[in-house]
Amino acid sequence: DRFRAVCQVFYGRKDQQYEENLKQKMELITLVEGLKDSTQWKNTAAAIKEAQEKWKSIGPVPRDQAEGFWQRFHGACEAFFQARKVHFEKLDQERPANLGKKIALCDLVEKLDTLADDEQRYQCIVDAQAQWKEIGPVPRDQEDAIWERFRKPIDAYFETRKQHMQAERGQRDRSEER
Numbered sequence: 001d002r003f004r005a006v007c008q009v010f011y012g013r014k015d016q017q018y019e020e021n022l023k024q025k026m027e028l029i030t031l032v033e034g035l036k037d038s039t040q041w042k043n044t045a046a047a048i049k050e051a052q053e054k055w056k057s058i059g060p061v062p063r064d065q066a067e068g069f070w071q072r073f074h075g076a077c078e079a080f081f082q083a084r085k086v087h088f089e090k091l092d093q094e095r096p097a098n099l100g101k102k103i104a105l106c107d108l109v110e111k112l113d114t115l116a117d118d119e120q121r122y123q124c125i126v127d128a129q130a131q132w133k134e135i136g137p138v139p140r141d142q143e144d145a146i147w148e149r150f151r152k153p154i155d156a157y158f159e160t161r162k163q164h165m166q167a168e169r170g171q172r173d174r175s176e177e178r
Helices: 002-035 041-057 063-110 118-134 140-177
Strands: none
Touching (some): 002 063, 063 118, 118 140
């Protein structure tokens, strides 16, 4: 009887722990199922990976429920990561076309001097910058070079514009002193 009592206490505690583990894993399942359709790739991936680590640290659950819970958790994780993979594969396929579009924008801003007046040059830059933001990523090995090519004539334009404005301000100040 004493042995049976000790066993009942032991298994009672064990069942209690299983139920607590089950509760914690259900919370993780709910979390991950809520995140599986997210397109916030970086933040969501970090949250899901954190949930996966926490899942591993939680102890066992009742055997009759373990497989079902695992399938739900794993399925939600896989759904997100598969969608993310498809998204990034699509981006990778678009990178060469995006490079062509960005090269065309570089060509455009490199010809700023051919425009008739400063207002046209400024508007060309504004439009080109807006288009640049809309175009997706380019091949990684060319990102920095294409960005530098795009920025160089724009920076030169604004530096020249700044110098002209300072010169005009200086002339105006000298005229007012007379």
